[in-house]
Amino acid sequence: MTLGLAGFIANGDDRQTWEEAVEAVVTAVATEFAVIRERSGEPASGPGADDPTGAYRLTWLDTFDWRLHKAGLALEYVAGRRGGELRLMSATSATTTLARTAPARTAPARTAPARTAPARTAAPSATGVTAVTAADSDTSTVQPVTGWTATRPHLSSDLPDGPVVARIAGLIAPRALLPVAAAASTTTEYRLLNTDDKTVARLLVERLVIPGGDVIPLAPRLTIVEVRGYQGQARRAARLVAAVPGVGTEAEAPFPAALRALGRRPGDYSNKVDAPITVAMPAPQAAAAILLRLLDTIEANVGGVLKDTDTEFLHDLRVSVRRTRSALKLFGDVLTAPAPNNANNANNANNANNANNANNANKSDKNSGNRPDKTGESATADAGCTGLTREDLAFFTAEFKWIGDVTTPTRDLDVHLLDFAQMADGLAAAKPDDLEPFRSFLEQRRRREFRALTRALRSPRFTVAIKKWRAKLAAIRQSHQGGAGVAAVRSEKSVQGPPGVGTVGTLAAERTRVSFVKVARRGAAITAGSPPESLHDLRKRCKELRYALEFFAPLHDKIGYGKVVGDLKRLQDCLGDFQDTEVQIGEIRTLAAAMLAAGEAPAVTLLAMGEVTAGLVVRQHAARADFERRFAAFADVDGQRRMSALLRGRQGGTGRYQ
Amino acid sequence: MRIYATYNIKGGVGKTTTAVNLAYLAAESGLRTVLWDLDPQGAASFMFRVKPRVKGGGKAIILGRRSLDETIKGTDFDNLDIIPADFTYRNMDLLLDGGAGGDGGNSPGGKPARKLSKLLAPLAQEYDAVFLDCPPSVSLVSENVLHAADVILVPLIPTTLSVRTLDQLSEFVGEFQGRRPDLYAFFSMVDGRKKLHREITEKLSAQRSEVAKTAIPALSVIETMSVERAPVAVFAPNSPAARAYRDLWAEISSRGA
Numbered sequence: 043m044t045l046g047l048a049g050f051i052a053n054g055d056d057r058q059t060w061e062e063a064v065e066a067v068v069t070a071v072a073t074e075f076a077v078i079r080e081r082s083g084e085p086a087s088g089p090g091a092d093d094p095t096g097a098y099r100l101t102w103l104d105t106f107d108w109r110l111h112k113a114g115l116a117l118e119y120v121a122g123r124r125g126g127e128l129r130l131m132s133a134t135s136a137t138t139t140l141a142r143t144a145p146a147r148t149a150p151a152r153t154a155p156a157r158t159a160p161a162r163t164a165a166p167s168a169t170g171v172t173a174v175t176a177a178d179s180d181t182s183t184v185q186p187v188t189g190w191t192a193t194r195p196h197l198s199s200d201l202p203d204g205p206v207v208a209r210i211a212g213l214i215a216p217r218a219l220l221p222v223a224a225a226a227s228t229t230t231e232y233r234l235l236n237t238d239d240k241t242v243a244r245l246l247v248e249r250l251v252i253p254g255g256d257v258i259p260l261a262p263r264l265t266i267v268e269v270r271g272y273q274g275q276a277r278r279a280a281r282l283v284a285a286v287p288g289v290g291t292e293a294e295a296p297f298p299a300a301l302r303a304l305g306r307r308p309g310d311y312s313n314k315v316d317a318p319i320t321v322a323m324p325a326p327q328a329a330a331a332i333l334l335r336l337l338d339t340i341e342a343n344v345g346g347v348l349k350d351t352d353t354e355f356l357h358d359l360r361v362s363v364r365r366t367r368s369a370l371k372l373f374g375d376v377l378t379a380p381a382p383n384n385a386n387n388a389n390n391a392n393n394a395n396n397a398n399n400a401n402n403a404n405k406s407d408k409n410s411g412n413r414p415d416k417t418g419e420s421a422t423a424d425a426g427c428t429g430l431t432r433e434d435l436a437f438f439t440a441e442f443k444w445i446g447d448v449t450t451p452t453r454d455l456d457v458h459l460l461d462f463a464q465m466a467d468g469l470a471a472a473k474p475d476d477l478e479p480f481r482s483f484l485e486q487r488r489r490r491e492f493r494a495l496t497r498a499l500r501s502p503r504f505t506v507a508i509k510k511w512r513a514k515l516a517a518i519r520q521s522h523q524g525g526a527g528v529a530a531v532r533s534e535k536s537v538q539g540p541p542g543v544g545t546v547g548t549l550a551a552e553r554t555r556v557s558f559v560k561v562a563r564r565g566a567a568i569t570a571g572s573p574p575e576s577l578h579d580l581r582k583r584c585k586e587l588r589y590a591l592e593f594f595a596p597l598h599d600k601i602g603y604g605k606v607v608g609d610l611k612r613l614q615d616c617l618g619d620f621q622d623t624e625v626q627i628g629e630i631r632t633l634a635a636a637m638l639a640a641g642e643a644p645a646v647t648l649l650a651m652g653e654v655t656a657g658l659v660v661r662q663h664a665a666r667a668d669f670e671r672r673f674a675a676f677a678d679v680d681g682q683r684r685m686s687a688l689l690r691g692r693q694g695g696t697g698r699y700q
Numbered sequence: 701m702r703i704y705a706t707y708n709i710k711g712g713v714g715k716t717t718t719a720v721n722l723a724y725l726a727a728e729s730g731l732r733t734v735l736w737d738l739d740p741q742g743a744a745s746f747m748f749r750v751k752p753r754v755k756g757g758g759k760a761i762i763l764g765r766r767s768l769d770e771t772i773k774g775t776d777f778d779n780l781d782i783i784p785a786d787f788t789y790r791n792m793d794l795l796l797d798g799g800a801g802g803d804g805g806n807s808p809g810g811k812p813a814r815k816l817s818k819l820l821a822p823l824a825q826e827y828d829a830v831f832l833d834c835p836p837s838v839s840l841v842s843e844n845v846l847h848a849a850d851v852i853l854v855p856l857i858p859t860t861l862s863v864r865t866l867d868q869l870s871e872f873v874g875e876f877q878g879r880r881p882d883l884y885a886f887f888s889m890v891d892g893r894k895k896l897h898r899e900i901t902e903k904l905s906a907q908r909s910e911v912a913k914t915a916i917p918a919l920s921v922i923e924t925m926s927v928e929r930a931p932v933a934v935f936a937p938n939s940p941a942a943r944a945y946r947d948l949w950a951e952i953s954s955r956g957a
Binding site: 233238239240241269270271272 | 748749750751771772773774776781929
């Protein structure tokens with residue numbers, strides 16, 4: 043919140059109505075104050091804004107996954123004549139022109155209006171009584187920046203030092219700041235004078251437009267700004283404005299309004315599953331909805347991966363691919379259920395082809411992505427299909443495995459590079475600089491792997507698989523829409539033939555229970571003497587259980603869900619630490635050998651890498667020692683009770699799965 | 701925060717016009733500036749169209765019942781605020797001496813001659829420059845001002861007696877224990893048609909390092925300030941008077957750098 047200036051907004055939907063409201067406001071304040079309109083001498087830049095006092099362009103920035111918004115912040119870049127400014131404020135701040143006056147603007151000498159940040163601002167309260175709210179300028183931060191290109195992403199590591207970056211760096215890393223929306227603003231300023239012709243308040247009228255092919259205007263924002271020491275007059279002016287018909291209290295910051303005009307909303311991307319499912323929904327419809335949500339996330343991230351905007355696009359894509367694979371394993375069978383009134387699957391011919399493809403999938407070149415589409419059908423032709431065959435299931439399972447595989451090498455190298463600073467800082471005997479050749483080697487490798495990755499993501503194999511997958515899922519969801527599940531969904535063990543079409547509530551309870559039992563049994567079997575593989579296997583089962591819980595999260599009681607997932611997450615972290623350190627040790631050894639073979643391994647670097655692996659071994663031992671405690675917290679008697687209660691819907695008291 | 705005071709024992713030498721114009725120019729240069737109109741006549745307040753009135757009067761400020769911060773008014777100009785005059789400032793000597801109400805001795809400021817200095821200290825959070833427009837006198841108020849200021853700006857009418865005034869002031873300030881303000885004089889109301897004005901101005905500014913090279917001419921546009929109720933640079937930005945004040949401010953601010 044740069045200044046925390048609450049104000050007013052012109053009601054209505056069109057420019058003419060807005061301008062009439064602004065005119066009415068100026069007339070209203072003129073009944074008690076002499077009103078002088080400031081002139082800047084700057085060229086006109088928009089309808090209704092001829093000779094504005096200030097004109098500038100601003101760009102709102104956030105990460106792709108809205109980290110600033112989630113933290114309750116809004117970040118603007120305002121371009122000025124001699125550089126620009128980053129302005130960080132509360133996301134709910136209804137900032138005004140004064141707060142966003144373009145930097146480095148020279149006011150005309152004759153009138154030189156005060157631009158000093160006012161300490162307070164007058165605004166009407168909800169009851170219609172004017173209230174003067176204290177300024178919240180302490181919560182806003184401004185940082186001048188030079189050479190900032192508003193239209194391109196800025197990696198957190200490349201941001202210039204300054205007070206704004208100091209506040210956001212930890213929040214956004216390792217994500218890049220992206221331009222989310224842009225607007226052109228023009229402001230007209232009116233001075234309100236007392237009988238001594240002294241300025242005692244200001245009326246600011248800010249007009250924002252979203253530029254582009256079709257310029258979208260936003261409703262003008264009006265603000266009464268107090269001049270220090272003249273609070274009473276500002277209050278009076280605010281009352282006059284509040285009484286004007288067609289003017290409402292400004293309740294929304296410009297950023298969400300700009301996003302809405304663009305057909306977006308803050309936080310419209312999240313890597314959470316959060317599928318639109320309800321407990322009585324037919325299982326195939328819900329399964330398709332969950333998988334479609336995962337597919338949305340995969341597709342949303344492809345662009346960022348290809349542009350290499352930041353590492354988290356690939357991470358999110360991979361997580362969604364992994365979840366998809368896990369979902370197919372967990373409840374892929376329900377997708378094969380025939381739709382009501384459409385039990386006869388007319389796609390036998392195609393299914394035979396799909397089966398053939400599935401068998402061939404792993405035999406083809408894993409990374410080329412150039413495998414021809416042998417299905418002999420277009421994605422649109424598949425849209426009429428109402429269920430997956432077992433061969434379809436095998437085909438898509440293989441395709442998502444392939445996508446996972448082609449993305450692994452780049453992600454592994456990303457992880458090394460993201461951890462690099464921490465790794466270098468943790469060295470005791472070696473110097474951080476000793477590791478630099480290792481970093482260069484990792485970067486070089488990453489460039490190579492990234493090229494292979496982009497080839498795969500641009501390949502017909504990828505695009506066709508994704509397109510076909512969407513068509514299939516949409517058809518399944520559509521064909522089951524409106525139907526209610528009647529037959530029980532069989533458990534994994536009891537499935538002998540095609541499962542019946544039950545509700546997702548039943549499916550969720552049963553499949554999550556099976557996953558939990560696996561974790562509980564396998565975990566309980568681990569002793570101090572168990573091999574590392576048993577912990578790796580348990581980690582996989584935990585992941586499956588976690589995904590099962592997340593897929594069906596909308597059906598669970600929130601409090602019970604939070605507790606169960608919290609304990610599971612801590613167990614997963616422990617198992618992850620144990621396995622990741624082992625994998626990293628193995629990778630560092632392999633990379634060291636590769637560096638040596640390439641003649642790019644100075645002795646000091648190899649020694650430093652050795653020290654890094656020693657540190658990883660210590661971490662691994664610590665994780666192993668912590669396992670028992672973490673497992674007990676999740677799966678002891680109390681843990682089992684919590685899970686049972688969650689799956690029976692007891693905690694919510696609504697019997698969700700009855 | 702740098703504190704400038706316009707001071708002279710004599711009245712009518714251009715203290716207020718100097719304070720108003722230089723404060724405006726300081727603010728225009730980007731310094732967060734406040735002007736305290738200490739003259740009960742309230743001429744500086746009048747020029748900024750601010751009523752010369754402080755709630756509780758000078759007593760409330762000096763006795764610490766009202767902080768200076770509460771009395772500040774925004775002017776019509778960027779970065780420039782004012783602490784208005786009040787007619788009760790005519791009794792400020794008594795207040796500073798701790799005579800009023802019998803509790804003045806315990807008011808913030810401690811020693812009577814340094815009370816203003818203490819009152820001004822909290823403004824350093826908010827302002828880069830403070831201008832004190834002093835009433836013409838030799839009094840406890842002026843002594844306070846001399847102690848509080850970093851730079852004493854002394855407008856001089858180009859007469860032989862004015863040199864004597866400057867010497868007296870230098871001597872007085874020279875006797876200060878510890879921190880001493882920088883004394884900087886300049887000729888004001890210079891009539892270029894008068895031989896005596898020309899001679900004294902040229903001679904003194906050449907001989908004495910504490911005398912500015914820039915002189916402020918006696919021009920009717922400066923007198924118009926009280927009609928326009930604004931600094932010269934606002935209503936006559938290209939006038940010789942505005943240029944002279946700009947030159948003077950450039951000289952003063954570079955001296956402080």
